[in-house]
């Protein structure tokens with residue numbers, strides 16, 4: 001089972017409503033969308049907008065770490081006609097509640113993970129190093145040893 005399913009189960013175990021799956025749009029930030037951008041993202045079928053997951057996911061993969069997003073929504077962005085524009089105070093209040101919920105989900109995920117996780121993230125680079133390993137300078141290998149050293153031994 002992958003980390004996303006572990007986290008979904010952890011949310012269920014802690015009584016926090018969660019939806020498994022969805023599409024994340026990573027935008028340049030920190031910034032808020034314009035109404036036009038927000039409507040465009042919705043027309044593309046995006047479920048949430050954030051600013052960090054693209055970089056995090058790539059770095060986690062390169063480090064052979066499991067990665068999953070727990071997207072805790074703060075607001076409807078600016079597209080929703082039944083909701084006023086959000087204020088910074090509203091976003092911060094929601095962020096505080098989301099942080100409390102996230103801590104609960106992470107603690108539960110850590111508790112149940114050993115019995116549930118069975119993914120292959122920890123060997124994601126096994127076939128990704130195409131360079132002739134004999135040509136990698138020792139100083140470079142030493143810098144990368146923590147992440148890829150096992151493929152050079």
Ligand SMILES: [Zn+2]
Pocket residue numbers: 002003065066067119120121122
């Ligand atoms: Zn994994």
